[in-house]
Amino acid sequence: xxxxxxxxxTADGVPLKxxxxxxxxxxxxxxxxxxxxxxAFIIVAFIIPILTLLYRGVHDxxxxxxxxxxxxxxxxxxxxxxxTEEMAAALVADMVVARKxxxxxxxxxxxxxxxxxxxxxxxxxxxxxxKMKPPYLEALIKKDRKWGDNATWQAIKITAKxxxxxxxxxxxxxxxxxxGSITRQPERYRIYLKLLIRTMRISLIVxxxxxxxxxxxxxxxxxxxxxxxxxxxxxxLLPFWTSLLVRTTSWIxxxxxxxxxxxxxxxxxxxxxxxxxxxxYNETGVLIAxxxxxxxxxxxxxxxxxxxxxxxxxxxxxxxxxxxxxxxWRVYFPQSVPGIGAxxxxxxxxxxxxxxxxxxxxGEDGQMISNMIDFHMRKSLNWNLAAALGAVLLVVVLFFFxxxxxxxxxxxxxxx
Numbered sequence: 001x002x003x004x005x006x007x008x009x010t011a012d013g014v015p016l017k018x019x020x021x022x023x024x025x026x027x028x029x030x031x032x033x034x035x036x037x038x039x040a041f042i043i044v045a046f047i048i049p050i051l052t053l054l055y056r057g058v059h060d061x062x063x064x065x066x067x068x069x070x071x072x073x074x075x076x077x078x079x080x081x082x083x084t085e086e087m088a089a090a091l092v093a094d095m096v097v098a099r100k101x102x103x104x105x106x107x108x109x110x111x112x113x114x115x116x117x118x119x120x121x122x123x124x125x126x127x128x129x130x131k132m133k134p135p136y137l138e139a140l141i142k143k144d145r146k147w148g149d150n151a152t153w154q155a156i157k158i159t160a161k162x163x164x165x166x167x168x169x170x171x172x173x174x175x176x177x178x179x180g181s182i183t184r185q186p187e188r189y190r191i192y193l194k195l196l197i198r199t200m201r202i203s204l205i206v207x208x209x210x211x212x213x214x215x216x217x218x219x220x221x222x223x224x225x226x227x228x229x230x231x232x233x234x235x236x237l238l239p240f241w242t243s244l245l246v247r248t249t250s251w252i253x254x255x256x257x258x259x260x261x262x263x264x265x266x267x268x269x270x271x272x273x274x275x276x277x278x279x280x281y282n283e284t285g286v287l288i289a290x291x292x293x294x295x296x297x298x299x300x301x302x303x304x305x306x307x308x309x310x311x312x313x314x315x316x317x318x319x320x321x322x323x324x325x326x327x328x329w330r331v332y333f334p335q336s337v338p339g340i341g342a343x344x345x346x347x348x349x350x351x352x353x354x355x356x357x358x359x360x361x362x363g364e365d366g367q368m369i370s371n372m373i374d375f376h377m378r379k380s381l382n383w384n385l386a387a388a389l390g391a392v393l394l395v396v397v398l399f400f401f402x403x404x405x406x407x408x409x410x411x412x413x414x415x416x
Contacts, residue, residue, distance in 0.1 A: 057167050057387035062110045063159040066103040067094040071160040079154050079178040088137035095129035115155035121146055154178035167388035199368040203351035209291040210298035210347050218302035236299050248357050251289040255280040281363030289357050294350055298343040305339030341408045349397060369393055
Protein backbone atom coordinates (compact mmCIF):
# COMPACT_ATOMS: atom_id res chain seq x y z
CA UNK A 1 0.00 0.00 0.00
CA UNK A 2 1.09 3.59 -0.64
CA UNK A 3 1.03 6.45 1.79
CA UNK A 4 -2.04 8.59 2.30
CA UNK A 5 -1.00 11.15 -0.32
CA UNK A 6 0.13 8.76 -3.09
CA UNK A 7 -1.87 6.51 -5.45
CA UNK A 8 -3.28 3.23 -4.19
CA UNK A 9 -1.23 0.28 -5.41
CA THR A 10 -1.72 -3.48 -5.39
CA ALA A 11 0.47 -6.02 -3.62
CA ASP A 12 2.84 -6.23 -6.61
CA GLY A 13 3.31 -2.44 -6.71
CA VAL A 14 1.06 -1.71 -9.73
CA PRO A 15 -1.32 1.26 -9.32
CA LEU A 16 -4.82 0.01 -8.61
CA LYS A 17 -6.34 2.18 -11.33
CA UNK A 18 -4.06 0.63 -13.99
CA UNK A 19 -4.75 -2.86 -12.64
CA UNK A 20 -8.51 -2.32 -12.91
CA UNK A 21 -8.13 -0.96 -16.45
CA UNK A 22 -6.14 -4.05 -17.46
CA UNK A 23 -8.74 -6.34 -15.93
CA UNK A 24 -11.54 -4.53 -17.75
CA UNK A 25 -9.62 -4.74 -21.04
CA UNK A 26 -9.13 -8.50 -20.65
CA UNK A 27 -12.80 -8.94 -19.80
CA UNK A 28 -13.89 -7.00 -22.89
CA UNK A 29 -11.41 -8.87 -25.07
CA UNK A 30 -12.82 -12.21 -23.89
CA UNK A 31 -16.38 -11.01 -24.55
CA UNK A 32 -15.39 -9.79 -28.02
CA UNK A 33 -13.67 -13.11 -28.73
CA UNK A 34 -16.84 -15.00 -27.83
CA UNK A 35 -18.97 -12.73 -30.03
CA UNK A 36 -16.47 -12.67 -32.91
CA UNK A 37 -17.78 -15.83 -34.72
CA UNK A 38 -21.35 -14.49 -34.67
CA UNK A 39 -20.16 -11.05 -35.77
CA ALA A 40 -18.19 -12.57 -38.65
CA PHE A 41 -21.20 -14.62 -39.71
CA ILE A 42 -23.46 -11.54 -39.71
CA ILE A 43 -20.93 -9.54 -41.75
CA VAL A 44 -20.40 -12.30 -44.33
CA ALA A 45 -23.99 -13.53 -44.61
CA PHE A 46 -25.92 -10.30 -44.04
CA ILE A 47 -23.96 -7.03 -44.22
CA ILE A 48 -21.81 -7.77 -47.28
CA PRO A 49 -24.75 -9.05 -49.43
CA ILE A 50 -26.81 -5.95 -48.56
CA LEU A 51 -23.93 -3.60 -49.38
CA THR A 52 -23.31 -5.48 -52.62
CA LEU A 53 -26.97 -5.17 -53.50
CA LEU A 54 -27.00 -1.43 -52.81
CA TYR A 55 -23.80 -0.99 -54.81
CA ARG A 56 -25.22 -2.80 -57.82
CA GLY A 57 -28.18 -0.42 -57.84
CA VAL A 58 -25.87 2.44 -58.93
CA HIS A 59 -23.03 0.55 -60.65
CA ASP A 60 -23.24 -0.94 -64.15
CA UNK A 61 -19.91 -1.04 -66.01
CA UNK A 62 -20.95 -3.28 -68.91
CA UNK A 63 -21.14 -0.71 -71.69
CA UNK A 64 -18.03 1.17 -70.59
CA UNK A 65 -16.13 -2.10 -70.27
CA UNK A 66 -17.08 -3.60 -73.63
CA UNK A 67 -17.36 -0.36 -75.67
CA UNK A 68 -14.38 1.73 -74.45
CA UNK A 69 -13.88 3.86 -77.60
CA UNK A 70 -17.53 4.86 -77.79
CA UNK A 71 -17.59 5.59 -74.05
CA UNK A 72 -14.60 7.94 -74.31
CA UNK A 73 -15.96 9.81 -77.34
CA UNK A 74 -19.61 10.15 -76.37
CA UNK A 75 -18.87 11.74 -72.99
CA UNK A 76 -17.84 14.88 -74.92
CA UNK A 77 -21.13 15.02 -76.86
CA UNK A 78 -23.68 17.58 -75.64
CA UNK A 79 -26.71 15.39 -76.60
CA UNK A 80 -28.15 18.16 -78.81
CA UNK A 81 -25.64 18.49 -81.63
CA UNK A 82 -25.78 16.17 -84.66
CA UNK A 83 -24.01 12.84 -84.38
CA THR A 84 -20.39 13.08 -85.57
CA GLU A 85 -18.37 10.78 -87.80
CA GLU A 86 -15.93 10.28 -84.91
CA MET A 87 -18.72 8.85 -82.71
CA ALA A 88 -19.87 6.56 -85.49
CA ALA A 89 -16.32 5.29 -86.19
CA ALA A 90 -15.76 4.53 -82.50
CA LEU A 91 -19.07 2.67 -82.31
CA VAL A 92 -18.32 0.51 -85.36
CA ALA A 93 -14.83 -0.32 -84.07
CA ASP A 94 -16.22 -1.33 -80.67
CA MET A 95 -18.96 -3.42 -82.30
CA VAL A 96 -16.43 -5.39 -84.31
CA VAL A 97 -14.51 -6.28 -81.13
CA ALA A 98 -17.65 -6.92 -79.07
CA ARG A 99 -19.04 -9.30 -81.67
CA LYS A 100 -15.71 -11.13 -81.87
CA UNK A 101 -15.58 -11.48 -78.06
CA UNK A 102 -19.31 -12.31 -77.89
CA UNK A 103 -20.13 -9.46 -75.53
CA UNK A 104 -22.41 -7.55 -77.91
CA UNK A 105 -25.45 -9.21 -76.34
CA UNK A 106 -24.66 -7.68 -72.93
CA UNK A 107 -24.12 -4.28 -74.53
CA UNK A 108 -27.40 -4.51 -76.44
CA UNK A 109 -29.29 -5.57 -73.32
CA UNK A 110 -27.89 -2.65 -71.35
CA UNK A 111 -28.87 -0.05 -73.98
CA UNK A 112 -32.27 -1.68 -74.45
CA UNK A 113 -33.06 -1.01 -70.79
CA UNK A 114 -32.72 2.71 -71.44
CA UNK A 115 -34.40 2.73 -74.86
CA UNK A 116 -36.64 -0.29 -75.53
CA UNK A 117 -36.25 -1.71 -79.02
CA UNK A 118 -32.52 -1.11 -79.41
CA UNK A 119 -31.37 -4.65 -78.65
CA UNK A 120 -32.10 -5.88 -82.17
CA UNK A 121 -30.61 -2.66 -83.54
CA UNK A 122 -27.27 -3.38 -81.87
CA UNK A 123 -27.12 -7.10 -82.59
CA UNK A 124 -28.08 -6.73 -86.27
CA UNK A 125 -25.67 -3.83 -86.81
CA UNK A 126 -22.84 -5.70 -85.09
CA UNK A 127 -23.17 -8.52 -87.63
CA UNK A 128 -22.51 -6.05 -90.45
CA UNK A 129 -19.98 -3.82 -88.62
CA UNK A 130 -16.87 -5.64 -89.89
CA LYS A 131 -17.83 -4.94 -93.52
CA MET A 132 -18.64 -1.25 -93.00
CA LYS A 133 -16.39 1.32 -94.68
CA PRO A 134 -16.03 5.08 -94.09
CA PRO A 135 -17.95 7.28 -93.81
CA TYR A 136 -19.23 5.19 -90.90
CA LEU A 137 -22.16 7.42 -89.96
CA GLU A 138 -23.57 7.11 -93.46
CA ALA A 139 -23.03 3.33 -93.32
CA LEU A 140 -24.84 3.07 -89.98
CA ILE A 141 -27.81 5.13 -91.16
CA LYS A 142 -27.95 3.05 -94.34
CA LYS A 143 -28.17 -0.07 -92.15
CA ASP A 144 -30.89 1.46 -89.95
CA ARG A 145 -32.31 4.98 -89.81
CA LYS A 146 -32.39 4.86 -86.01
CA TRP A 147 -28.62 5.55 -86.02
CA GLY A 148 -29.38 9.04 -87.26
CA ASP A 149 -31.76 9.67 -84.36
CA ASN A 150 -30.27 11.55 -81.40
CA ALA A 151 -32.48 9.53 -79.02
CA THR A 152 -30.45 6.40 -79.80
CA TRP A 153 -27.17 8.13 -79.01
CA GLN A 154 -28.62 9.75 -75.90
CA ALA A 155 -29.48 6.29 -74.61
CA ILE A 156 -25.90 5.22 -75.37
CA LYS A 157 -24.53 8.19 -73.40
CA ILE A 158 -26.64 7.23 -70.37
CA THR A 159 -25.48 3.61 -70.50
CA ALA A 160 -21.85 4.65 -70.95
CA LYS A 161 -21.77 5.86 -67.32
CA UNK A 162 -20.26 3.29 -64.97
CA UNK A 163 -22.00 4.88 -61.98
CA UNK A 164 -25.53 5.97 -62.76
CA UNK A 165 -28.62 7.03 -60.79
CA UNK A 166 -30.82 5.73 -63.62
CA UNK A 167 -31.88 2.53 -61.83
CA UNK A 168 -32.67 4.24 -58.52
CA UNK A 169 -34.71 6.89 -60.33
CA UNK A 170 -36.54 4.25 -62.37
CA UNK A 171 -37.43 2.50 -59.10
CA UNK A 172 -39.44 5.61 -58.13
CA UNK A 173 -40.90 6.18 -61.63
CA UNK A 174 -38.42 8.85 -62.66
CA UNK A 175 -36.18 8.97 -65.72
CA UNK A 176 -32.55 10.04 -65.93
CA UNK A 177 -31.84 11.88 -69.19
CA UNK A 178 -28.60 12.10 -71.13
CA UNK A 179 -28.17 15.80 -70.29
CA GLY A 180 -28.37 15.04 -66.55
CA SER A 181 -31.95 16.22 -66.07
CA ILE A 182 -34.60 14.14 -64.31
CA THR A 183 -38.16 13.79 -65.56
CA ARG A 184 -41.15 11.56 -64.79
CA GLN A 185 -41.52 8.30 -66.63
CA PRO A 186 -44.26 8.08 -69.27
CA GLU A 187 -47.62 7.07 -67.84
CA ARG A 188 -47.42 3.47 -69.09
CA TYR A 189 -44.11 2.95 -67.24
CA ARG A 190 -45.22 4.34 -63.85
CA ILE A 191 -45.70 1.11 -61.93
CA TYR A 192 -43.19 1.01 -59.08
CA LEU A 193 -44.55 3.84 -56.91
CA LYS A 194 -48.03 2.33 -57.17
CA LEU A 195 -46.64 -1.03 -56.08
CA LEU A 196 -44.71 0.59 -53.23
CA ILE A 197 -47.81 2.42 -51.98
CA ARG A 198 -49.85 -0.78 -52.25
CA THR A 199 -47.14 -2.66 -50.34
CA MET A 200 -47.18 -0.15 -47.48
CA ARG A 201 -50.98 -0.12 -47.40
CA ILE A 202 -51.21 -3.92 -47.25
CA SER A 203 -48.48 -4.07 -44.58
CA LEU A 204 -50.23 -1.47 -42.40
CA ILE A 205 -53.63 -3.18 -42.74
CA VAL A 206 -52.13 -6.58 -41.90
CA UNK A 207 -50.34 -5.06 -38.89
CA UNK A 208 -53.57 -3.51 -37.57
CA UNK A 209 -55.54 -6.70 -38.26
CA UNK A 210 -53.06 -8.89 -36.40
CA UNK A 211 -53.09 -6.43 -33.49
CA UNK A 212 -56.90 -6.45 -33.26
CA UNK A 213 -57.03 -10.26 -33.45
CA UNK A 214 -53.89 -10.98 -31.46
CA UNK A 215 -54.34 -8.66 -28.46
CA UNK A 216 -57.35 -10.52 -26.95
CA UNK A 217 -55.64 -13.88 -27.52
CA UNK A 218 -52.44 -12.72 -25.83
CA UNK A 219 -54.45 -11.23 -22.96
CA UNK A 220 -56.30 -14.51 -22.48
CA UNK A 221 -53.07 -16.52 -22.51
CA UNK A 222 -51.47 -14.22 -19.95
CA UNK A 223 -54.41 -14.41 -17.51
CA UNK A 224 -55.13 -18.14 -17.66
CA UNK A 225 -53.43 -20.63 -15.32
CA UNK A 226 -49.96 -21.66 -16.48
CA UNK A 227 -50.96 -25.22 -17.39
CA UNK A 228 -53.88 -24.06 -19.56
CA UNK A 229 -52.01 -21.17 -21.16
CA UNK A 230 -49.09 -23.42 -22.12
CA UNK A 231 -51.45 -25.84 -23.86
CA UNK A 232 -53.13 -23.01 -25.76
CA UNK A 233 -49.75 -21.52 -26.61
CA UNK A 234 -48.96 -24.72 -28.50
CA UNK A 235 -51.89 -23.91 -30.80
CA UNK A 236 -50.37 -20.49 -31.47
CA LEU A 237 -47.00 -22.10 -32.30
CA LEU A 238 -48.55 -24.89 -34.36
CA PRO A 239 -48.46 -22.94 -37.67
CA PHE A 240 -44.66 -22.74 -37.37
CA TRP A 241 -44.55 -26.54 -37.72
CA THR A 242 -46.32 -26.34 -41.08
CA SER A 243 -44.68 -25.19 -44.31
CA LEU A 244 -45.45 -21.61 -45.35
CA LEU A 245 -46.20 -22.88 -48.84
CA VAL A 246 -48.75 -25.37 -47.48
CA ARG A 247 -50.44 -22.71 -45.35
CA THR A 248 -50.65 -20.33 -48.31
CA THR A 249 -51.99 -22.87 -50.79
CA SER A 250 -54.59 -24.01 -48.26
CA TRP A 251 -56.11 -20.52 -48.47
CA ILE A 252 -56.58 -21.06 -52.20
CA UNK A 253 -58.86 -23.99 -51.43
CA UNK A 254 -60.70 -21.96 -48.79
CA UNK A 255 -61.12 -18.65 -50.64
CA UNK A 256 -61.74 -19.67 -54.24
CA UNK A 257 -65.20 -19.22 -55.73
CA UNK A 258 -66.00 -22.91 -55.26
CA UNK A 259 -64.11 -23.06 -51.97
CA UNK A 260 -65.12 -23.78 -48.41
CA UNK A 261 -65.92 -20.19 -47.42
CA UNK A 262 -68.11 -19.48 -50.45
CA UNK A 263 -69.96 -22.76 -49.93
CA UNK A 264 -70.72 -21.70 -46.35
CA UNK A 265 -71.96 -18.30 -47.56
CA UNK A 266 -74.30 -20.02 -50.00
CA UNK A 267 -75.43 -22.50 -47.31
CA UNK A 268 -76.37 -19.72 -44.86
CA UNK A 269 -77.96 -17.54 -47.54
CA UNK A 270 -75.39 -14.75 -47.44
CA UNK A 271 -75.00 -15.04 -51.21
CA UNK A 272 -76.38 -17.10 -54.06
CA UNK A 273 -74.67 -19.79 -56.06
CA UNK A 274 -74.51 -17.43 -59.05
CA UNK A 275 -73.07 -14.50 -57.05
CA UNK A 276 -70.20 -16.03 -55.14
CA UNK A 277 -67.59 -13.67 -53.67
CA UNK A 278 -64.22 -13.23 -55.35
CA UNK A 279 -61.75 -13.52 -52.48
CA UNK A 280 -58.67 -14.87 -54.22
CA TYR A 281 -56.23 -13.57 -56.82
CA ASN A 282 -56.84 -10.07 -55.50
CA GLU A 283 -55.85 -7.85 -52.58
CA THR A 284 -58.54 -9.34 -50.33
CA GLY A 285 -56.97 -12.79 -50.55
CA VAL A 286 -53.54 -11.36 -49.75
CA LEU A 287 -54.84 -9.54 -46.66
CA ILE A 288 -56.62 -12.64 -45.30
CA ALA A 289 -53.73 -15.03 -45.93
CA UNK A 290 -51.01 -12.70 -44.63
CA UNK A 291 -53.01 -11.85 -41.50
CA UNK A 292 -53.35 -15.54 -40.70
CA UNK A 293 -49.68 -16.29 -41.37
CA UNK A 294 -48.27 -13.32 -39.42
CA UNK A 295 -50.70 -13.47 -36.48
CA UNK A 296 -48.33 -15.55 -34.26
CA UNK A 297 -45.63 -12.89 -34.69
CA UNK A 298 -47.98 -10.41 -33.03
CA UNK A 299 -49.28 -12.72 -30.31
CA UNK A 300 -45.90 -13.88 -28.99
CA UNK A 301 -44.40 -10.41 -28.22
CA UNK A 302 -47.71 -9.31 -26.69
CA UNK A 303 -47.93 -12.43 -24.54
CA UNK A 304 -44.31 -12.16 -23.35
CA UNK A 305 -44.92 -8.56 -22.18
CA UNK A 306 -48.40 -9.16 -20.73
CA UNK A 307 -47.06 -12.09 -18.69
CA UNK A 308 -44.84 -9.68 -16.75
CA UNK A 309 -47.69 -7.30 -15.82
CA UNK A 310 -48.75 -8.01 -12.19
CA UNK A 311 -52.53 -8.67 -11.95
CA UNK A 312 -52.49 -6.89 -8.61
CA UNK A 313 -52.25 -3.52 -10.39
CA UNK A 314 -55.67 -3.93 -12.02
CA UNK A 315 -57.16 -5.32 -8.79
CA UNK A 316 -55.80 -2.30 -6.89
CA UNK A 317 -57.42 0.07 -9.39
CA UNK A 318 -60.75 -1.72 -9.03
CA UNK A 319 -60.51 -1.64 -5.25
CA UNK A 320 -60.12 2.13 -5.45
CA UNK A 321 -63.39 2.47 -7.36
CA UNK A 322 -62.30 2.20 -10.98
CA UNK A 323 -64.60 0.37 -13.36
CA UNK A 324 -63.14 -2.70 -15.16
CA UNK A 325 -62.89 -0.82 -18.47
CA UNK A 326 -61.23 2.17 -16.78
CA UNK A 327 -58.81 -0.06 -14.90
CA UNK A 328 -57.88 -1.80 -18.14
CA TRP A 329 -57.31 1.36 -20.21
CA ARG A 330 -55.63 3.41 -17.47
CA VAL A 331 -53.54 0.71 -15.79
CA TYR A 332 -53.15 -2.44 -17.90
CA PHE A 333 -53.08 -1.16 -21.48
CA PRO A 334 -50.23 1.38 -21.03
CA GLN A 335 -48.03 -1.38 -19.63
CA SER A 336 -48.71 -3.53 -22.71
CA VAL A 337 -47.66 -0.80 -25.17
CA PRO A 338 -44.04 -2.08 -25.41
CA GLY A 339 -45.41 -5.44 -26.55
CA ILE A 340 -47.68 -3.71 -29.08
CA GLY A 341 -44.72 -1.79 -30.44
CA ALA A 342 -42.52 -4.90 -30.72
CA UNK A 343 -45.26 -6.96 -32.36
CA UNK A 344 -46.31 -4.18 -34.75
CA UNK A 345 -42.74 -3.49 -35.85
CA UNK A 346 -42.02 -7.20 -36.34
CA UNK A 347 -45.20 -7.85 -38.33
CA UNK A 348 -44.83 -4.73 -40.46
CA UNK A 349 -41.22 -5.48 -41.43
CA UNK A 350 -42.11 -9.08 -42.27
CA UNK A 351 -45.18 -8.01 -44.25
CA UNK A 352 -43.46 -5.34 -46.31
CA UNK A 353 -41.02 -7.91 -47.70
CA UNK A 354 -43.47 -10.77 -48.31
CA UNK A 355 -43.61 -12.25 -51.80
CA UNK A 356 -44.62 -15.94 -51.61
CA UNK A 357 -48.16 -15.30 -50.37
CA UNK A 358 -48.91 -12.40 -52.78
CA UNK A 359 -47.44 -14.43 -55.64
CA UNK A 360 -49.77 -17.38 -54.96
CA UNK A 361 -53.02 -15.72 -53.90
CA UNK A 362 -52.57 -12.10 -55.03
CA GLY A 363 -53.09 -12.17 -58.76
CA GLU A 364 -52.56 -8.87 -60.56
CA ASP A 365 -54.28 -6.70 -57.93
CA GLY A 366 -52.44 -8.23 -54.97
CA GLN A 367 -48.84 -8.04 -56.15
CA MET A 368 -46.35 -6.25 -53.91
CA ILE A 369 -42.99 -4.61 -54.58
CA SER A 370 -41.16 -7.76 -53.48
CA ASN A 371 -42.83 -9.67 -56.32
CA MET A 372 -41.38 -7.19 -58.80
CA ILE A 373 -37.93 -7.60 -57.24
CA ASP A 374 -38.28 -11.36 -57.62
CA PHE A 375 -39.39 -10.89 -61.26
CA HIS A 376 -36.33 -8.84 -62.16
CA MET A 377 -34.00 -11.23 -60.32
CA ARG A 378 -35.28 -14.48 -61.88
CA LYS A 379 -37.03 -13.63 -65.16
CA SER A 380 -35.98 -10.31 -66.67
CA LEU A 381 -32.47 -10.69 -65.15
CA ASN A 382 -32.33 -6.94 -64.58
CA TRP A 383 -30.44 -7.30 -61.33
CA ASN A 384 -29.51 -3.63 -61.20
CA LEU A 385 -33.16 -2.53 -61.15
CA ALA A 386 -33.95 -5.26 -58.63
CA ALA A 387 -31.13 -3.92 -56.45
CA ALA A 388 -32.48 -0.37 -56.82
CA LEU A 389 -35.98 -1.52 -55.82
CA GLY A 390 -34.47 -3.33 -52.84
CA ALA A 391 -32.63 -0.16 -51.85
CA VAL A 392 -35.87 1.86 -52.01
CA LEU A 393 -37.61 -0.77 -49.89
CA LEU A 394 -34.75 -0.66 -47.37
CA VAL A 395 -35.04 3.13 -47.12
CA VAL A 396 -38.79 2.82 -46.51
CA VAL A 397 -38.25 0.28 -43.73
CA LEU A 398 -35.56 2.45 -42.12
CA PHE A 399 -37.90 5.47 -42.33
CA PHE A 400 -40.67 3.61 -40.51
CA PHE A 401 -38.13 2.37 -37.96
CA UNK A 402 -37.00 5.96 -37.39
CA UNK A 403 -40.63 7.11 -37.16
CA UNK A 404 -41.36 4.40 -34.60
CA UNK A 405 -38.34 5.48 -32.57
CA UNK A 406 -39.52 9.09 -32.64
CA UNK A 407 -43.13 8.33 -31.68
CA UNK A 408 -42.74 5.37 -29.30
CA UNK A 409 -39.04 5.07 -28.60
CA UNK A 410 -36.98 2.04 -29.45
CA UNK A 411 -35.98 1.75 -25.79
CA UNK A 412 -39.61 1.05 -24.91
CA UNK A 413 -39.82 -1.98 -27.19
CA UNK A 414 -39.76 -5.18 -25.18
CA UNK A 415 -40.03 -8.86 -25.94
CA UNK A 416 -40.58 -9.89 -22.36
